[in-house]
Amino acid sequence: xxxxxxxxxxxxxxxxxxxxxxxxxxxxxxxxxxxxxxxxxxxxxxxxxxxxxxxxxxxxxxxxxxxxxxxxxxxxxxxxxxxxxxxxxxxxxxxxxxxxxxxxxxxxxxxxxxxxxxxxxxxxxxxxxxxxxxxxxxxxxxxxxxxxxxxxxxxxxxxxxxxxxxxxxxxxxxxxxxxxxxxxxxxxxxxxxxxxxxxxxxxxxxxxxxxxxxxxxxxxxxxxxxxxxxxxxxxxxxxxxxxxxxxxxxxxxxxxxxxxxxxxxxxxxxxxxxxxxxxxxxxxxxxxxxxxxxxxxxxxxxxxxxxxxxxxxxxxxxxxxxxxxxxxxxxxxxxxxxxxxxxxxxxxxxxxxxxxxx
Ligand code: DP6
Numbered sequence: 001x002x003x004x005x006x007x008x009x010x011x012x013x014x015x016x017x018x019x020x021x022x023x024x025x026x027x028x029x030x031x032x033x034x035x036x037x038x039x040x041x042x043x044x045x046x047x048x049x050x051x052x053x054x055x056x057x058x059x060x061x062x063x064x065x066x067x068x069x070x071x072x073x074x075x076x077x078x079x080x081x082x083x084x085x086x087x088x089x090x091x092x093x094x095x096x097x098x099x100x101x102x103x104x105x106x107x108x109x110x111x112x113x114x115x116x117x118x119x120x121x122x123x124x125x126x127x128x129x130x131x132x133x134x135x136x137x138x139x140x141x142x143x144x145x146x147x148x149x150x151x152x153x154x155x156x157x158x159x160x161x162x163x164x165x166x167x168x169x170x171x172x173x174x175x176x177x178x179x180x181x182x183x184x185x186x187x188x189x190x191x192x193x194x195x196x197x198x199x200x201x202x203x204x205x206x207x208x209x210x211x212x213x214x215x216x217x218x219x220x221x222x223x224x225x226x227x228x229x230x231x232x233x234x235x236x237x238x239x240x241x242x243x244x245x246x247x248x249x250x251x252x253x254x255x256x257x258x259x260x261x262x263x264x265x266x267x268x269x270x271x272x273x274x275x276x277x278x279x280x281x282x283x284x285x286x287x288x289x290x291x292x293x294x295x296x297x298x299x300x301x302x303x304x305x306x307x308x309x310x311x312x313x314x315x316x317x318x319x320x321x322x323x324x325x326x327x328x329x330x331x332x333x334x335x336x337x338x339x340x341x342x343x344x345x346x347x348x349x350x351x352x353x354x355x356x357x358x
Contacts, residue, residue, distance in 0.1 A: 015059040016148030017357065020141035020350035021175055022052040023131055024207050024309060024317045025098045026264040027241070027248055028271045029170050029183065031228035038170045039192060040185040041228075042241050045248050046174045047205060047319075048181060050347030052132055053083075056122040056141035057357040058105075058149040065130035079105060084357050093122075101142060104167040111163065118146065123358040126342060127214030132315065135221075139167035140175040144350050156349055158193035165193070168222070178349030180252050193275040200348045203255045206325040208306075209342040210295075210332045212288035218284045220311040227278035234274055257321060261307030264319060265296075268309040275312070284313050288337025292316040295335050299328060 023046040031041040061078070079102050087172065093101070105118055122141065126132050131295040143164045152352040156176050165173035173194040174181040179202060183194040228234050244263055251260035274338040275282040289310065296308045296318055306328050320328050325343060333341045 010309075011184060014149050014151065015039035015057060015356055016145050017055065017057040017149060017355060018145040018154065018350055019053050019055045019353045020032075020124045020144060021178075021211050021347045022054075022126070022134065022137040023170065023171060023175050023181065024319075025174075025311065026260065026265055026309065026319075027245055028311070030224065030271050031234060032170070032225045033185075033187060035222060037119035038165050038168060038173075039187070040183065041188065043182060043239055043245055044171075044174070045182045045183045045197070045245065045252075046171070047207070048175060048178050048200070048347050048349055049344045050200075051344045052122050052126045052137065052209070052342065053347075054122060054134065054141040055353060055355070055357065056120065056138075056145040058142075058145040058357075059119040060116045060149050062117050066083055074083070077214070078117035080119045082119075082121040082358070084121055086268060090121060092148050100168065101138070104139060104141060105146050107166060108143055108163060111332055112147065112150055112152055113129045114150050115315045116150065117150070117358070118244075120145070120246060123357060126209075127211060132209065132311070132313070132342075136171040136175040138166050139172040140350055143167065143172075148352060154350065154352065156196075158195070161193040161195075162191050171221075176297040176350065180346075182249070192356060195248065197238055198252055200346045203252065203295065203346070204322055205257070205346050205356060206320050207321055207344040207346075208320065208325060208328045208332060209344060210288075210316045210317070210318065210335070210338050211340045212286050212292065213314045214339060217284065217313045219284070219312075224275055224278075224282055224312050227280070227282065228274055229262045230279040231274040231277040233270070233277055237270055237274060237330045250322060256318070257305055257307075261305060261319065264309050265307040270324070271312075272310060286314040286337070288335065289314045289316060291335050291337055292318075292332060295332050299331060304328065 025046040027045040029040045029044040033039040081093040161173045161176045178198040180197045214280040309317045
């Protein structure tokens with residue numbers, strides 16, 4: 001979709017809002033050739049979500065000026081970043097998040113040849129930092145909203161995926177697309193992009209998310225990528241991964257949850273086995289994480305086809321078909337230690353929004 005610039009003098013503020021989704025990986029990105037350029041050591045496959053989203057509004061405060069002129073913004077000093085609280089108030093963002101987000105917004109402006117300064121506000125529909133990919137949805141929404149506010153296209157293609165990936169969040173490269181998405185890994189490719197392998201309407205899978213902790217995770221995914229190769233199981237995982245990827249692609253193509261489910265659950269356990277055996281180890285799980293895994297197994301014993309996956313945090317994503325979603329959600333909600341249950345489903349990818357946050 002091409003977003004036209006507003007018909008206005010170049011100095012007039014331009015504003016755009018984008019809603020972009022998180023995704024849940026069935027085959028996980030864990031370990032990087034290079035974290036600066038964000039090149040993964042293994043291909044990953046994910047499903048884009050519909051309701052776990054980040055909503056971001058970007059306003060261009062000053063139009064582009066000539067390099068070195070009064071409106072030359074080569075630093076982010078003049079940029080503003082606001083978080084929207086649950087009460088709908090704007091709160092100034094601080095710390096690492098602010099630094100990373102503004103550095104990326106600046107990079108996108110630079111790549112588009114703009115020196116405009118920006119006002120940005122953002123809001124997540126889900127708890128931040130607890131293993132639901134908030135950087136994936138956040139950096140996708142930010143990249144696309146900056147582009148749209150500058151009158152650039154937000155059409156989902158390889159270049160857009162690369163630009164989002166350069167934020168530093170590899171999983172964000174996949175959130176540019178709806179449906180089922182693969183992010184290949186080729187050591188020779190210095191700027192890898194994700195690709196859609198099937199659209200959302202191919203297979204309406206559900207993701208019932210058991211939230212057992214909603215605070216910030218203790219060890220970032222970035223640190224997890226750094227430590228991963230120190231696990232004695234990491235090299236073996238990479239050797240075996242080709243088979244798993246083929247299996248997962250085939251199961252998605254044929255809409256076979258009986259094939260995909262066991263594989264995605266093994267994959268999640270393997271990621272955490274590697275995290276726990278890294279040096280120093282990373283323990284993302286809480287006791288309730290194990291109880292939810294046990295709950296999924298009990299549901300399967302009762303004939304409900306549901307399988308679990310867990311990203312870099314303690315929360316558990318239960319993947320099932322729409323007919324079983326209500327049973328899974330109500331059963332899991334009864335497990336002690338489950339704070340809340342989010343019911344999500346496969347989604348179609350980022351969208352422009354008419355609703356501005358300021
Ligand atoms: C476990 O480096 O993409 O979610 O930027 O924090 O979202 P964030 O993490 P990123 O690593 C993602 C790790 C993962 C697996 C995955 O989504 O593939």
